[in-house]
Amino acid sequence: MHQLPPAQPGMRESEVETPALILDLDAFEFNLDTMARMVAGVSARLRPHAKTHKSPVVANLQMRRGAIGQCVQKVAEAEVMAWGGVEDILVTNQIVDPRKLARLAALSRIAQVALCVDSPEHVSLLEAAARTAGVRMSVLVEIDVGSRRCGVPAGEEAVGLARLIAGSRHLAFAGLQAYHGAAQHLRSAVERREAIGKA
Structure with missing residues (x-):
């Protein structure tokens, strides 16, 4: 049986079945177009974070x-995005539970799924999951740029992880990941620029 969406245009707020993603379409489309313009003509590529909207519909409009x-x-x-038609997904977190790694490896059959690592043990777990699933997965080495939350220091440790990944039959070294989350909470552009420059 077809399930009706929890909200439809024209509904009163009290009629909306929660949880529901409700958008001001004019503002939403303005934001989509603004982000696209910001990266047009530069070497950067846009990969939005779906943890905010959790919607493959929104993701496909971004793409x-x-x-x-x-x-x-x-x-x-990742599963919701892949099942919703998103073909290129980066998990920006260290997933270490073997059952969850098996799910990601299985998902790699329908989408390009990459994830981050910050230890040799994690590489071994991921290698085992990819081998069992019969897939080859893209892996990024997470660099700690000052958050002290995850990642390895830039230098020998990062190079060692990259070599370990590159030497794997079921993993492919896909680059580096770094996230300076604290910078988004700095008020001025000057403060943000300085913090990111140090990172």
Whole structure:
């Protein structure tokens, strides 16, 4: 049986079945177009983080405007995106549970799924999951740029992880990941620029 969406245009707020994603379409489309313009003509590529909207519909609209894929934080978010037609997904978190790694490896049969690592043990777990699933997965080495939350220092440790990944039959070294989340909470552009420059 077809299930009706929890909200439809014209509904009163009290009629909306929650949870529901409700958008001001004019503002939403303005934001989509603004982000697309910001990266047009530069070497940067846009990969929005779907942990905010959790919607493959929104993700596909972003990609129609030039985004190369989506970032997600959790395995379930990756599954929703892949099943919703998103073909390029980066898990911006270290997933270490073997069951969750098996789900990501299986998902790699229908989408390009990449994830971050910050330890040799994690590489081994991921290698085992990819081998069992019969897939080859893209892996990024996470660099700690000052958050002290995850990642390895730039230098020998990062190079060692990259070599370990590159030497794997079921993993492919896809680059580096770094996230300076604290910078988004700095008020002025000067403060943000300085913090990012140090990172």
